[in-house]
Amino acid sequence: MVPRNEMAHWAHEASVRMTLGNSGQTIEKGDSMFFQTGRDFIIRLPLRLNFRKLRSIGRISTQVAFIALGTLLVGMPANAQGFPGGDVSATANFTLNHGLTFRVSEREECLECDNSDDGNLNYGRGLVGNTSSLTAEFELTGENLGLFVRMHGFVDFENTNGVRETTPLSDAAKDVAGRGFRLLDIYAFGAFDPGGVPLDLRVGNQVLNWGESTFVPNGINVINPFDVSRLRTPGSELRDALVPVPMVFGAVEPVPNLSLEGFYQFGWEKTEIDPVGTYFSTTDYVGAGGRYALLARSNFRDLAKSVRDLGLEDAINTGLASIAGLELKYSADNPFPAIERADDREPPDDGQYGMALRYLSPALNDTELGFFFVNAHSRLPLVTGKVPNPAELQESVGVAQAVSGALAGPELPASVFRNLAIAHAARNGLPLDPQTIGGILASPEFRAAAGPQVERIVPGLVGGLAGFHAIENYANAARYFVEYPEDLRTFGLSFNTVLGASGWALQGEYSFHPDLPLQREEGSIFAEALAPIGCYLDPRIPDKSQIPAIPDCKFGIIDRVLNGHLKRDVSQAQVTATQVFGSVLGSDSTGFIAEAAVMAVHDMPEQIPHDLPDPMGHRIDTAGVNDDLADATSWGYRGAVWLDYHNAIGAARLTPYVQFQQDVSGSSPAPFGPFVGGRRVVTLGVGANYLERMSADLSYTMHAGHHNSLEDRDFVSISFNYSF
Numbered sequence: 001m002v003p004r005n006e007m008a009h010w011a012h013e014a015s016v017r018m019t020l021g022n023s024g025q026t027i028e029k030g031d032s033m034f035f036q037t038g039r040d041f042i043i044r045l046p047l048r049l050n051f052r053k054l055r056s057i058g059r060i061s062t063q064v065a066f067i068a069l070g071t072l073l074v075g076m077p078a079n080a081q082g083f084p085g086g087d088v089s090a091t092a093n094f095t096l097n098h099g100l101t102f103r104v105s106e107r108e109e110c111l112e113c114d115n116s117d118d119g120n121l122n123y124g125r126g127l128v129g130n131t132s133s134l135t136a137e138f139e140l141t142g143e144n145l146g147l148f149v150r151m152h153g154f155v156d157f158e159n160t161n162g163v164r165e166t167t168p169l170s171d172a173a174k175d176v177a178g179r180g181f182r183l184l185d186i187y188a189f190g191a192f193d194p195g196g197v198p199l200d201l202r203v204g205n206q207v208l209n210w211g212e213s214t215f216v217p218n219g220i221n222v223i224n225p226f227d228v229s230r231l232r233t234p235g236s237e238l239r240d241a242l243v244p245v246p247m248v249f250g251a252v253e254p255v256p257n258l259s260l261e262g263f264y265q266f267g268w269e270k271t272e273i274d275p276v277g278t279y280f281s282t283t284d285y286v287g288a289g290g291r292y293a294l295l296a297r298s299n300f301r302d303l304a305k306s307v308r309d310l311g312l313e314d315a316i317n318t319g320l321a322s323i324a325g326l327e328l329k330y331s332a333d334n335p336f337p338a339i340e341r342a343d344d345r346e347p348p349d350d351g352q353y354g355m356a357l358r359y360l361s362p363a364l365n366d367t368e369l370g371f372f373f374v375n376a377h378s379r380l381p382l383v384t385g386k387v388p389n390p391a392e393l394q395e396s397v398g399v400a401q402a403v404s405g406a407l408a409g410p411e412l413p414a415s416v417f418r419n420l421a422i423a424h425a426a427r428n429g430l431p432l433d434p435q436t437i438g439g440i441l442a443s444p445e446f447r448a449a450a451g452p453q454v455e456r457i458v459p460g461l462v463g464g465l466a467g468f469h470a471i472e473n474y475a476n477a478a479r480y481f482v483e484y485p486e487d488l489r490t491f492g493l494s495f496n497t498v499l500g501a502s503g504w505a506l507q508g509e510y511s512f513h514p515d516l517p518l519q520r521e522e523g524s525i526f527a528e529a530l531a532p533i534g535c536y537l538d539p540r541i542p543d544k545s546q547i548p549a550i551p552d553c554k555f556g557i558i559d560r561v562l563n564g565h566l567k568r569d570v571s572q573a574q575v576t577a578t579q580v581f582g583s584v585l586g587s588d589s590t591g592f593i594a595e596a597a598v599m600a601v602h603d604m605p606e607q608i609p610h611d612l613p614d615p616m617g618h619r620i621d622t623a624g625v626n627d628d629l630a631d632a633t634s635w636g637y638r639g640a641v642w643l644d645y646h647n648a649i650g651a652a653r654l655t656p657y658v659q660f661q662q663d664v665s666g667s668s669p670a671p672f673g674p675f676v677g678g679r680r681v682v683t684l685g686v687g688a689n690y691l692e693r694m695s696a697d698l699s700y701t702m703h704a705g706h707h708n709s710l711e712d713r714d715f716v717s718i719s720f721n722y723s724f
Helices: 006-010 064-073 157-161 169-177 300-310 313-323 391-408 412-426 434-442 443-478 520-538 545-547
Strands: 034-037 041-046 089-103 126-141 145-156 179-192 199-206 245-255 256-264 291-295 338-341 352-359 367-376 382-385 479-483 488-499 505-519 564-583 587-603 631-650 652-663 681-692 693-702 715-723
Touching: 126 157, 145 157, 157 169, 169 179, 338 443, 382 505, 382 520, 391 443, 391 520, 412 434, 412 443, 434 443, 443 520, 479 520, 520 545
Parallel strands: 338 479
Antiparallel strands: 034 041, 089 126, 089 715, 126 145, 145 179, 179 199, 199 245, 245 256, 256 352, 291 338, 352 367, 367 488, 382 479, 488 505, 505 564, 564 587, 587 631, 631 652, 652 681, 681 693, 693 715
């Protein structure tokens, strides 16, 4: 079992704060108001989309923006009053933020977390994040044309300069979580009326939000990836984390209440998961900085220690040098064989597009109905492996033979006898000087008693060491890599309405993902890759010439790339309810939002030859008896409650809040599934806002659940923002 980062589920792992919309601000029909309830929850009030007012996050060169602007100018009617002849307005806004994160819970020991514990071991109780950031946005607007630019820079002083307890952060990890500058949105936009038909266009790096999901990922809104590390930062906003992609987006309203939308992307970006070794990371080999995967916890450490204690390194190294030029590789820091990471396999930039149809039904109390199709490449990583070739397999077999030959002489039994004599002297309080040890070794009684132990110990030690070095050599020739499958299709239906005069806003969606790739458990992939060398080392197969014909030896996979995923059709449905009440506990207003969702994997076999992990990396057992498995059906809910106190302290508004999450039943397969059975997350916090220019937030997040990889990583966050 190899626990992994819950890559698709950053929105459920750590909540920090809530930033509410401006008090008393008028929100026009069609706008979407976001407020982030920390790195755990992102809440979008279910107000209908107005594509003319969308603003997004992006990352692309400035060259694209000027090309985009030129494209719109060329296509503009001659009498349009945009930049060429009309007035132009310019605005600039800046936001300074500083956030601190403190770990408040003790580490729990995990004996099966060799590939997932760097982040946990690197941080004790105390400061784990200390980040300053600046976000700047600029907008030029004419009568019907505009240009929007946003950029973001940050530095986390703790993770850039701090000393980690176990594993130093790599430069790649620091580039993601330690410091950085990104040019975000940079796109041109225009509103036209050809033939009296409203037409909106955007060209450049941007984010496009489709569907009605508020909390739960893997629905309709699969167009843009995320930078998870930005959502981990106290005081961060959704706009800082959305990764833009270059695209052309258009929306047209051919008849009243009916709109058609479409996009075509000409660039691909991945979701940037937590870098290896950072506080919230739960995988040591997939994110930025991941270089190798340990194969398994085993007795290799003890075997290597025995070789060192018995003084047999020279004999083994001499034997190995004659075969492969290798030496014994023992160290306390790397006691297990490991598979190194090869280059990621990323998809092409083209071939990503989507279409949407929206209808506003007056007969259904102005309910908006949406129909969607998206074809996009995976933003989330899947892991697979490359098996060594026949020559590398034979070299590893030779390594095993060399080690066995090196230990076939009298040195090993003599060393074992001597160790037993030392142990006998120590147990009986005898001196450990050479004369006493020599006397014990010369005793016939000792020889008679120790002889059977030596006969038992030596073959196991020889076989174990031979196997260790053979597997180590074979693993050094193997590789794993991260891939992003192409052409993942999503079909979706959505609705958005208000329930009469009750004030309850209701929204929901259904999405269907045909042939969605579900990650095989990485330990199973690695075990399959090692099957050929395992058969050569298996004493139960004396005739090695029969190995190619034995199915379990998987001789046919030699020199091949393994299939790291299993394709299945997946459905997901979710519904969200929102209400803003009057005064509760003396507040000026009280808000409530909750979302429930269910994920179903169609035709999920009860017993499958390729193990599937749940989102935390727990494997699905081939016998179906392991409770650490992915389920065909899984569901859960998320929500938040907040109270607004206007002018609580002078002109300052206070907003205490509670955020909650529970994965009620079932664990969905990685990497897209959102649920881990039994996981619970609760955040208690309070925000303060002064004249919409200065704000602060304090929160405490608690994790629970046996399969929650962040169960022992409760934390407190503090943030301060200043906008000007």
